Amino acid sequence: MKLEDMVLFSVDDHIIEPPDMFDSRMPAKFADGWPKHHHAENGDDFWSFEGRILKYMGSNAVVGRPREEYGFEPSSLSQMRPGCYDVHARIGDMNANGIACSINFGSMSGFCGETFMQAKDKALGLAALQAWNDWHIEDWAGAYPGRLAPMAILPLWDPQLAAAEVRRVKAKGCNVISFHPNPIMLGLPSFHTDYWDPIWQVCVDEEITICLHFADGSYSVPSPDSPVDVMISNMPIGLYRVASDLVYSPVLRKFPAIQFAMSESGAGWVPYMKQRIDCVFRLHSQWTRQDFDGKRPSEIFDRNFATSFIDDPVGVLLRHEVGIQNMTWEVDYPHADCTWPQSPETLWRDLVAANVPDDEIEIMTHRNAIRLFKLDPFKHFKREEITVGALRQKAKEMGVDTSPMKTDGAGRPPSESDRGPVSMRDMAKQIAEAGGGAAGAAAGRPDETIMVTQ
Numbered sequence: 001m002k003l004e005d006m007v008l009f010s011v012d013d014h015i016i017e018p019p020d021m022f023d024s025r026m027p028a029k030f031a032d033g034w035p036k037h038h039h040a041e042n043g044d045d046f047w048s049f050e051g052r053i054l055k056y057m058g059s060n061a062v063v064g065r066p067r068e069e070y071g072f073e074p075s076s077l078s079q080m081r082p083g084c085y086d087v088h089a090r091i092g093d094m095n096a097n098g099i100a101c102s103i104n105f106g107s108m109s110g111f112c113g114e115t116f117m118q119a120k121d122k123a124l125g126l127a128a129l130q131a132w133n134d135w136h137i138e139d140w141a142g143a144y145p146g147r148l149a150p151m152a153i154l155p156l157w158d159p160q161l162a163a164a165e166v167r168r169v170k171a172k173g174c175n176v177i178s179f180h181p182n183p184i185m186l187g188l189p190s191f192h193t194d195y196w197d198p199i200w201q202v203c204v205d206e207e208i209t210i211c212l213h214f215a216d217g218s219y220s221v222p223s224p225d226s227p228v229d230v231m232i233s234n235m236p237i238g239l240y241r242v243a244s245d246l247v248y249s250p251v252l253r254k255f256p257a258i259q260f261a262m263s264e265s266g267a268g269w270v271p272y273m274k275q276r277i278d279c280v281f282r283l284h285s286q287w288t289r290q291d292f293d294g295k296r297p298s299e300i301f302d303r304n305f306a307t308s309f310i311d312d313p314v315g316v317l318l319r320h321e322v323g324i325q326n327m328t329w330e331v332d333y334p335h336a337d338c339t340w341p342q343s344p345e346t347l348w349r350d351l352v353a354a355n356v357p358d359d360e361i362e363i364m365t366h367r368n369a370i371r372l373f374k375l376d377p378f379k380h381f382k383r384e385e386i387t388v389g390a391l392r393q394k395a396k397e398m399g400v401d402t403s404p405m406k407t408d409g410a411g412r413p414p415s416e417s418d419r420g421p422v423s424m425r426d427m428a429k430q431i432a433e434a435g436g437g438a439a440g441a442a443a444g445r446p447d448e449t450i451m452v453t454q
Contacts, residue, residue: 129154
């Protein structure tokens with residue numbers, strides 16, 4: 001196999017919601033309350049919802065910018081590639097990057113609908129959430145069948161209502177939901193209660209895959225003086241905590257057929273986690289009263305979890321220890337970690353270095369994703385139409401421009417001295433000056449002004 005022959009399915013990308021997405025989907029009785037998009041005099045774009053302001057900020061949409069200019073911009077749609085918010089341009093950017101299929105998480109909605117969960121008027125919150133789901137299924141993913149897998153978010157404030165929403169979106173052809181990886185952050189019960197059982201049951205019944213995207217930033221920053229690099233470095237390992245928590249929870253024992261997918265998780269740490277949870281079980285289960293019905297905890301993990309990686313040569317090298325049957329790949333467009341428009345080259349380097357055979361390349365690049373997320377591009381296209389080479393040729397014919405965006409260079413966040421690394425304190429100051437709640441943005445907690453950032 002050559003690089004140009006790969007078929008790539010990215011299981012973790014993101015949307016910047018377009019300004020008019022709610023206008024035709026909200027019931028008329030909520031005309032005064034539904035989320036509104038605004039363009040400020042200073043050029044910033046933002047959403048308002050029930051008196052809260054949700055600003056675009058940070059590295060949520062920096063794709064196409066020179067990396068030395070990453071920072072607290074873009075803060076407006078005009079500073080972003082149109083592929084961030086326009087589905088037709090997104091397909092062009094996918095073609096330029098050789099990507100056949102993609103799954104997309106929301107931004108203003110929160111990764112799993114946190115924005116709507118915080119609504120004071122729960123009827124309004126539910127209407128807005130369902131409007132978001134319908135737009136994502138019908139207008140975003142529905143615009144290009146076989147290319148974009150629809151994803152839904154749930155009204156997490158009511159598990160029965162959430163279960164009903166799973167059934168509703170399933171009927172519309174959606175097989176993927178996004179769930180919070182640590183619900184106690186939202187003031188909700190943990191995985192160790194039966195509170196969430198209605199959701200788990202319907203996901204098993206309807207064969208829905210549950211995505212757990214990194215969201216908990218509360219543990220990842222040792223101090224305000226720590227460089228921002230520390231927070232970014234620690235992000236994927238947060239899902240180590242989530243996976244081990246779920247393995248030892250009642251969830252996987254009560255619902256053995258449930259399927260979780262860890263989004264933006266990385267894979268290189270997984271072999272150690274599997275070894276460690278088995279070691280803990282062997283040394284401590286006698287007094288901690290753990291029982292996995294004759295199985296090891298690592299076997300439970302392999303049965304119920306999928307992993308994803310962007311650029312992870314260690315994970316690729318240790319793919320059989322990770323569990324190649326559950327490994328998937330991602331781009332993370334348009335966030336700062338994404339490798340667009342050279343994602344195939346980045347992946348290919350790791351595959352070649354690990355001497356991965358063709359059949360295993362197929363497994364990691366798209367077969368696992370097709371099985372997990374039930375979007376099969378081969379039902380819509382011939383293989384030769386959606387390879388990296390074919391899609392890039394199509395992008396050339398479309399005139400997709402992948403040259404670096406022209407910026408004013410103002411995006412980079414200055415440190416106080418502008419001579420050393422940018423610290424978390426610098427970031428908090430910059431967010432506060434932009435109008436956001438510094439502590440809330442840094443710790444992932446809601447504030448009156450919420451930064452849509454990742």
